[in-house]
Amino acid sequence: xxxxxxxxxxxxxxIIGAGFAGLRLAKKLANKAFQVVVIDRxxxxxxxxxxYQVATAGLAPSAIAFPLRKALQHAPNVHFRMxxxxxxxxxxxxxxxxxxxxxxxxxVIAVGADTNYFNNKEIEANAYPMKSVQESLTLRNxxxxxxxxxxxxxxxxxxxxxxHIVVVGGGPTGTEVSGALSEMKRYVLPSDYPELDFSKMxxxxxxxxxxxxxGMSPKSSAEAQEFLTExxxxxxxxxxxxxxxGKTVKTKDGTAIETKTLIWAAGVKGNRLAGIPDEYxxxxxxxxxxxxxxxxxxxxxFALGDIALLQEEKVFERGHPQVAQVAxxxxxxxxxxxxxxxxxxxxxxxxxxxxxxxxxxxxxxVDLPGFHFKGFFAWVFxxxxxxxxILGVKNKFFIFIDWLWYYLSFDQSLRLVIRQKPKN
Amino acid sequence: xxxxxxxxxxxxxxIIGAGFAGLRLAKKLANKAFQVVVIDRxxxxxxxxxxYQVATAGLAPSAIAFPLRKALQHAPNVHFRMxxxxxxxxxxxxxxxxxxxxxxxxxVIAVGADTNYFNNKEIEANAYPMKSVQESLTLRNxxxxxxxxxxxxxxxxxxxxxxHIVVVGGGPTGTEVSGALSEMKRYVLPSDYPELDFSKMxxxxxxxxxxxxxGMSPKSSAEAQEFLTExxxxxxxxxxxxxxxGKTVKTKDGTAIETKTLIWAAGVKGNRLAGIPDEYxxxxxxxxxxxxxxxxxxxxxFALGDIALLQEEKVFERGHPQVAQVAxxxxxxxxxxxxxxxxxxxxxxxxxxxxxxxxxxxxxxVDLPGFHFKGFFAWVFxxxxxxxxILGVKNKFFIFIDWLWYYLSFDQSLRLVIRQKPKN
Numbered sequence: 001x002x003x004x005x006x007x008x009x010x011x012x013x014x015i016i017g018a019g020f021a022g023l024r025l026a027k028k029l030a031n032k033a034f035q036v037v038v039i040d041r042x043x044x045x046x047x048x049x050x051x052y053q054v055a056t057a058g059l060a061p062s063a064i065a066f067p068l069r070k071a072l073q074h075a076p077n078v079h080f081r082m083x084x085x086x087x088x089x090x091x092x093x094x095x096x097x098x099x100x101x102x103x104x105x106x107x108v109i110a111v112g113a114d115t116n117y118f119n120n121k122e123i124e125a126n127a128y129p130m131k132s133v134q135e136s137l138t139l140r141n142x143x144x145x146x147x148x149x150x151x152x153x154x155x156x157x158x159x160x161x162x163x164h165i166v167v168v169g170g171g172p173t174g175t176e177v178s179g180a181l182s183e184m185k186r187y188v189l190p191s192d193y194p195e196l197d198f199s200k201m202x203x204x205x206x207x208x209x210x211x212x213x214x215g216m217s218p219k220s221s222a223e224a225q226e227f228l229t230e231x232x233x234x235x236x237x238x239x240x241x242x243x244x245x246g247k248t249v250k251t252k253d254g255t256a257i258e259t260k261t262l263i264w265a266a267g268v269k270g271n272r273l274a275g276i277p278d279e280y281x282x283x284x285x286x287x288x289x290x291x292x293x294x295x296x297x298x299x300x301x302f303a304l305g306d307i308a309l310l311q312e313e314k315v316f317e318r319g320h321p322q323v324a325q326v327a328x329x330x331x332x333x334x335x336x337x338x339x340x341x342x343x344x345x346x347x348x349x350x351x352x353x354x355x356x357x358x359x360x361x362x363x364x365x366v367d368l369p370g371f372h373f374k375g376f377f378a379w380v381f382x383x384x385x386x387x388x389x390i391l392g393v394k395n396k397f398f399i400f401i402d403w404l405w406y407y408l409s410f411d412q413s414l415r416l417v418i419r420q421k422p423k424n
Numbered sequence: 425x426x427x428x429x430x431x432x433x434x435x436x437x438x439i440i441g442a443g444f445a446g447l448r449l450a451k452k453l454a455n456k457a458f459q460v461v462v463i464d465r466x467x468x469x470x471x472x473x474x475x476y477q478v479a480t481a482g483l484a485p486s487a488i489a490f491p492l493r494k495a496l497q498h499a500p501n502v503h504f505r506m507x508x509x510x511x512x513x514x515x516x517x518x519x520x521x522x523x524x525x526x527x528x529x530x531x532v533i534a535v536g537a538d539t540n541y542f543n544n545k546e547i548e549a550n551a552y553p554m555k556s557v558q559e560s561l562t563l564r565n566x567x568x569x570x571x572x573x574x575x576x577x578x579x580x581x582x583x584x585x586x587x588h589i590v591v592v593g594g595g596p597t598g599t600e601v602s603g604a605l606s607e608m609k610r611y612v613l614p615s616d617y618p619e620l621d622f623s624k625m626x627x628x629x630x631x632x633x634x635x636x637x638x639g640m641s642p643k644s645s646a647e648a649q650e651f652l653t654e655x656x657x658x659x660x661x662x663x664x665x666x667x668x669x670g671k672t673v674k675t676k677d678g679t680a681i682e683t684k685t686l687i688w689a690a691g692v693k694g695n696r697l698a699g700i701p702d703e704y705x706x707x708x709x710x711x712x713x714x715x716x717x718x719x720x721x722x723x724x725x726f727a728l729g730d731i732a733l734l735q736e737e738k739v740f741e742r743g744h745p746q747v748a749q750v751a752x753x754x755x756x757x758x759x760x761x762x763x764x765x766x767x768x769x770x771x772x773x774x775x776x777x778x779x780x781x782x783x784x785x786x787x788x789x790v791d792l793p794g795f796h797f798k799g800f801f802a803w804v805f806x807x808x809x810x811x812x813x814i815l816g817v818k819n820k821f822f823i824f825i826d827w828l829w830y831y832l833s834f835d836q837s838l839r840l841v842i843r844q845k846p847k848n
Contacts, residue, residue, distance in 0.1 A: 401821070418558060
């Protein structure tokens with residue numbers, strides 16, 4: 001086996017990772033004077049902001065996963081390879097993958113970030129993360145199976161443990177999934193499980209700092225908390241989780257909560273690649289880059305998006321937030337610099353278009369530059385922006401119908417426990 | 425843990441299996457003077473006739489899987505338990521399950537059939553079956569992964585083995601999946617894999633008897649074969665598969681075909697349940713029942729659908745075809761007899777509403793009683809009938825849009841390799 005990249009007269013840019021940054025860059029370089037090789041372990045792009053809707057039975061995995069070969073059609077200079085990177089030799093400009101070596105003239109590292117358990121192995125072994133379509137599906141199965149178990153459990157404490165869900169981390173993911181779970185509890189589950197008493201189903205949201213949605217305005221944080229509290233989510237701020245053995249969550253202040261489902265959304269760290277020297281990784285495994293997203297020691301190597309740490313003066317001295325907008329803007333900036341042959345390259349400058357989070361039906365918060373709003377219009381705005389950002393007309397259409405359906409029927413219909421049995 | 429079925433004054437009917445027969449019966453007994461307990465390993469009903477569209481990336485698994493708790497809402501007398509049956513004691517009227525014992529007054533066995541490898545362990549270990557949503561997904565992953573491998577394989581013979589697909593069994597499943605694969609080859613895959621030569625992709629359909637679609641009219645059989653041949657499928661009749669080691673399919677006549685994907689649709693056998701005496705199972709593990717779907721020795725036990733073998737005089741002396749229509753009609757007949765308290769019970773009589781198969785775009789064959797047609801109108805008829813049979817308005821709507829989309833765009837969009845990693 002070999003990667004079989006066809007010969008080309010143009011310089012070869014290899015992009016590792018087809019998330020927001022990698023895919024955007026590949027598209028910008030389509031049909032230009034580069035040979036582009038995109039490597040990803042999956043054959044699809046994932047729309048991370050909606051993982052929580054897959055986990056809560058609102059959307060099918062296929063709605064937020066888009067085939068990369070389709071995304072990269074009509075660009076003969078772009079070659080996709082489904083492969084895992086095993087090692088990178090920066091000096092030899094060679095990537096070792098499970099389908100053989102791939103050499104490059106320029107390399108773009110856009111591998112994103114994964115869940116950070118802060119070295120707590122016990123929590124890692126027992127908690128449910130939500131950083132991929134697959135993990136979101138596993139969580140969906142877990143939530144539904146715990147309810148099935150609750151149905152047939154004699155022991156009351158054990159039953160409640162199956163009905164409690166603890167979410168750790170009050171960022172957008174934690175906030176949004178808590179809200180979605182509380183809507184399931186209220187609108188969907190009682191008619192599915194008429195024999196269960198849903199007052200026993202408790203949803204906890206635990207956040208280490210003093211507020212939810214840390215990247216947003218204090219107004220948004222406070223309002224999101226108010227929304228969640230109204231909806232019955234038990235929000236615990238300034239609370240650190242110490243341990244979780246699969247049964248009991250213990251926090252630093254001595255509280256214990258029994259639960260069979262701990263959702264861990266408390267932090268991320270960069271996906272490290274073998275061969276990149278350890279000292280290049282700083283703060284939670286992000287690769288330090290200069291203003292052009294270049295590795296200082298290897299100017300032909302770039303890092304983009306969540307994995308990159310670019311210290312922009314004054315405002316973003318500790319790096320940018322790890323969100324899609326930064327990834328996309330960095331890809332755009334790098335594409336421009338590459339296409340100009342790095343003549344008078346432009347340093348990256350993040351233009352913050354705002355941020356938002358949705359908590360539930362007609363309950364969202366939006367911060368735009370100099371402007372904040374909440375409630376129904378914020379929620380509609382959130383829906384619109386996410387719909388427009390989703391790849392593919394068909395996905396947009398299906399998600400729109402799904403949302404409309406749910407809005408009118410109060411019924412998330414994907415309450416399926418589908419487990420694949422591997423062959424061989 | 426215990427099954428925790430609430431007490432009831434009414435007799436308890438336990439239905440094992442929520443396929444076409446089991447779910448239909450449960451719905452007919454909703455809000456009647458019975459306590460109904462439905463047991464299934466999965467928490468969803470599966471629409472078997474469209475498995476092949478999941479396998480060929482045309483439909484999402486959720487489109488043809490319907491949550492059982494939703495299907496059984498608004499019927500307080502019907503209790504669903506997601507459980508696996510471990511043993512049945514017919515004399516004690518007790519079912520042992522993984523959630524504890526469940527007793528019954530009347531028992532309905534509607535567990536359907538699974539793939540029959542006719543005791544060939546080697547084929548069983550290496551072939552891909554298509555008898556569940558999960559298996560269809562595994563097959564979808566396999567087909568796409570083989571193409572990814574073909575992209576990076578140096579050895580030409582190995583590359584071709586990754587591009588060959590052999591379908592064994594010329595019934596509706598085998599015929600329909602062969603047709604769908606040949607359409608993928610023609611319309612969808614070449615733009616995904618511009619570096620591959622798709623003349624190397626060969627699709628074989630192997631059938632042991634002298635014709636395809638054995639249950640249908642000779643006209644339909646011949647026309648389906650003609651359609652497939654036109655579409656480039658290599659149909660081999662009167663051919664018995666002897667062995668498959670994961671690389672080479674060998675047939676009795678000495679031919680060898682190299683393939684990494686063998687789809688086995690050559691036969692089914694009943695799902696046996698521990699505790700049912702072996703001698704009750706005849707012809708391919710079907711349970712022999714009388715004209716009322718009763719086990720002769722245990723009149724309070726019934727078998728319905730694919731698992732049942734009911735010998736109807738003259739026309740169906742060797743049992744009915746194992747299709748949805750028989751299952752549904754048997755459930756309807758049993759419901760009537762149960763609701764009348766088995767006073768003057770009616771024997772089952774199958775009314776054959778016809779059968780059909782689709783091979784591709786505008787290519788289908790339909791046999792109605794005394795009437796046969798093919799081509800575009802047959803295809804539209806097939807689409808309509810299947811759409812109407814699908815459970816749930818939303819599923820109907822989504823599948824309709826999916827089909828319309830594919831019809832207009834020539835683009836099956838679910839070309840995703842999604843593998844779940846189990847937690848713990």
